[in-house]
Amino acid sequence: AQKVTQAQTEISVVEKEDVTLDCVYETRDTTYYLFWYKQPPSGELVFLIRRNSFDEQNEISGRYSWNFQKSTSSFNFTITASQVVDSAVYFCALSEAVVRGGADGLTFGKGTHLIIQP
Amino acid sequence: DAGVTQSPTHLIKTRGQQVTLRCSPISGHKSVSWYQQVLGQGPQFIFQYYEKEERGRGNFPDRFSARQFPNYSSELNVNALLLGDSALYLCASSWTGYTEAFFGQGTRLTVV
Numbered sequence: 012a013q014k015v016t017q018a019q020t021e022i023s024v025v026e027k028e029d030v031t032l033d034c035v036y037e038t039r040d041t042t043y044y045l046f047w048y049k050q051p052p053s054g055e056l057v058f059l060i061r062r063n064s065f066d067e068q069n070e071i072s073g074r075y076s077w078n079f080q081k082s083t084s085s086f087n088f089t090i091t092a093s094q095v096v097d098s099a100v101y102f103c104a105l106s107e108a109v110v111r112g113g114a115d116g117l118t119f120g121k122g123t124h125l126i127i128q129p
Numbered sequence: 130d131a132g133v134t135q136s137p138t139h140l141i142k143t144r145g146q147q148v149t150l151r152c153s154p155i156s157g158h159k160s161v162s163w164y165q166q167v168l169g170q171g172p173q174f175i176f177q178y179y180e181k182e183e184r185g186r187g188n189f190p191d192r193f194s195a196r197q198f199p200n201y202s203s204e205l206n207v208n209a210l211l212l213g214d215s216a217l218y219l220c221a222s223s224w225t226g227y228t229e230a231f232f233g234q235g236t237r238l239t240v241v
Contacts, residue, residue, distance in 0.1 A: 121170055
C-alpha cells in the first residue's frame, strides 16, 4: 500500500533562512504522481507542484525548488530566503493507480508545520 | 473564475444525526473528490466521482455516501454521526482525477 512520510512535524526558522521540508514515499506502482500542497490557517489546500514518476528533473519556481530522487523515494521541498508569509502547514501527497485516473485519491503525509519568525 | 466552493463553512450537529455537505467544482472540471482532515493530520481520501459515477472509495464506513449531479456538483452525506466524525471536510475538483486537484476551503463539522 502507498504511504507518505513527513518526519518533520514542525520547523521554525528565522526569516530569510533557507529551509528544506522532507518527504519520503512508498509505492508498488511504477507510474505515480507526487504533489506538494500548502495549507494556511484558513484551511484551504493550495496546490504547489505535481511531478510524475518518469520526470526526475529538479524544478525551481521563484524561491521554491523541489528535488525528486527515485533512488531514495524522496521528494523534498526547499524554500530559499524564507518569508513570514511562507508560514503554513505543508503536505506531500502521492497518487497511484494512474491507469484508473487516480481513482484511489491522494495519499497525504501528516504535514510539516513551518513557522517563519520575523 | 470561481474556485471550488463548499457549503456550509461551519456546521454543528448532534451525535446520531445526519449531515449533507455540498461542493461545486471549478467550471469544466468533471471529477470531484472528498477528503476528511482530522485536526493535526493529513487529509484522508473518502470518495472520488467522475462523470457522475463513483470511481474510487477510501477506507470509510458505509455511513458515508456521496453523489455527483449532472452539473458535476457533489454532495457528501454522513449518517449516524459519531464524535469522531468531527473534522474538516475538503472537496477537490480536477479535470480527470489525477491531475492537480484544486481544493475548496472546506466545511468544518463539529459533532457534539
